[in-house]
Amino acid sequence: MLKKVILIFLSVILLLLSGCADRKEIDDYAYVIAAGIDKADGEKYKFTVSLANVNAIGESKGGTNGITNVSAVATDFYSALDIINNTVSKKMNLSHTKLIIFSADTARNGIKNFTDSFVRELKIRPGTIVAVSENCGDYLENLSPVLEINPEKYFKEIFETDNTNYSVRSYLSDFFYASNGADKTMVLPFLGVMGENALEKSDAGENENPLGENDFDINQLPIKAKNKAMISGIAYFSGDKMVAGGTLHENIYHLLMTKSAKKTAYAVKTDGEILAVLLSEFRKPEINVKCGENPKIGINLFLDCETVYLPDKVSEKLGSDGLEKFVSEDLKKNLKSYLSKTSTFLKTDTENFSRYAKRNFLTQKAWDEYGWAEKYKNAEFDVNVEVNVAKFGVLKDNINDSKK
Incomplete structure (x- = not known):
């Protein structure tokens, strides 16, 4: 009887020890809160991921607010993550990804293959925001959230709430259904860097439809801010391909007619x-x-x-x-x-x-x-x-x- 009790006791201890062996703490992961996809040479892309350091959030060390950007060139996003894992000591976690940005060059060629693969990835949420930028890496490098200690919450406050009048709501799931259907068309936020070319003139339709008299050039705005990453307009799509960019005022007109203003x-x-x-x-x-x-x-x-x-x-x-x-x-x-x-x-x-x-x-x-x-x-x-x-x-x- 005593032997049986001892065996049961040892078995329970072994089970507990084996259960703890695979256990990971929160700070054992590198949380990808944003990802950018820029066109590179040939058939490859430059993938930039913004990692949230949970131990540094709120400390604002070096002005990063706990954000570290890492880039890799690869044929697909998941190969790039494997490459980045060779330089980062923590395992990538996509469950807190709030923003995926495509460069204008990438978007003009179509982004359906990317969005379809992201939808298949169960850890990436359907409510992830999708946007366009001239240069995704530059946007993420110039991102320095102010008045917000949590970078993940910053994206939620900028793109999902009533805190800004210039953002259209553009979720991964919505873009997936629009790009795979025949009728619905999407517009996405166009992101830029203050003081740089946030929106190419050719994208704005300069020859056919120039800036209206009420519009303004994002590069001439008299703004001084620590955070130079901002919403600079909208990107028009036909199916999964970007066909042009639009100004902030065009975004307002769009919101007025879609009951979102x-x-x-x-x-x-x-x-x-x-x-x-x-x-x-x-x-x-x-x-x-x-x-x-x-x-x-x-x-x-x-x-x-x-x-x-x-x-x-x-x-x-x-x-x-x-x-x-x-x-x-x-x-x-x-x-x-x-x-x-x-x-x-x-x-x-x-x-x-x-x-x-x-x-x-x-x-x-x-x-x-x-x-x-x-x-x-x-x-x-x-x-x-x-x-x-x-x-x-x-x-x-x-x-x-x-x-x-």
Whole structure:
């Protein structure tokens, strides 16, 4: 009996010891929080991974906030990870990856093979953010999060919350379904480095559709910041291939028509003066599509407009009644210009009007025979913007009325 007890006791000890042998602590892993994919020579790519050092997070040593960037050149991402593991003492862990960036050169050639492989990797979450940059390595090297001790949370706050007005939500799972389908089109955030070429002029469609009068060049922004990595625009896709880049204001127009806009600043120029307002939606947009030889698309936007900067000259010229019409007409003009660029020049349905067009057809066969992708480039747009101006300060006509 005693022998049996001793054997059982020894067996339990052995089981406990063997169970601890494979156990790993949190700091035994190198957590990949972001990855960049740049085109290299031949069929190879330069892969850059941003590793979070859990022991250094919050200490801001060397201004890195616990982030270390390591690069390797390989044919695929997982081979690059094996190469990087030869220089890093910890095993790579992809379960906390929040951002995957593709260079513009890579994106122009198509990124479906990459996104499909990432979806198959169970450790990479479907909610991982996908973006584009001229140079992914430069963006990650210039990334230095401020006011945030956790770099993983920084990406969540920048790309997933209401903290920035210039970011479209672009998740890996959404891009996977869009690139493998026939109807839905994606736009991704375009990331850049302050003071460098964040967006190539050719991507912005300089010849066909230059920067609007309300747009600004990201390289001329008077910003001084420790973190030089920023959102600089949007990237337009057709299927899995990037076809062009867009400015920050084009991003706003896209968000307005896709029911994703938040309160954002908007500047309107008149007679050399600047009228600054804050726009926000008080009702969701109304969109109607009629499918004839040329699709006719009606768009009604409903916006609240807070006047935050109103020069006397503009106030005297427009008065309280003229402000609403002036802002409305300016938005209509710029929205039509934006839609002309995406439909006629880029030939891509960035607003996914196809989901409204499908309602005109009873069967999938009838919809397929209509040929939306070909018809959309000749679409006609009727844009209406209802603007309710909340008037701040004293307007010229208010003063005149009070004297009567």
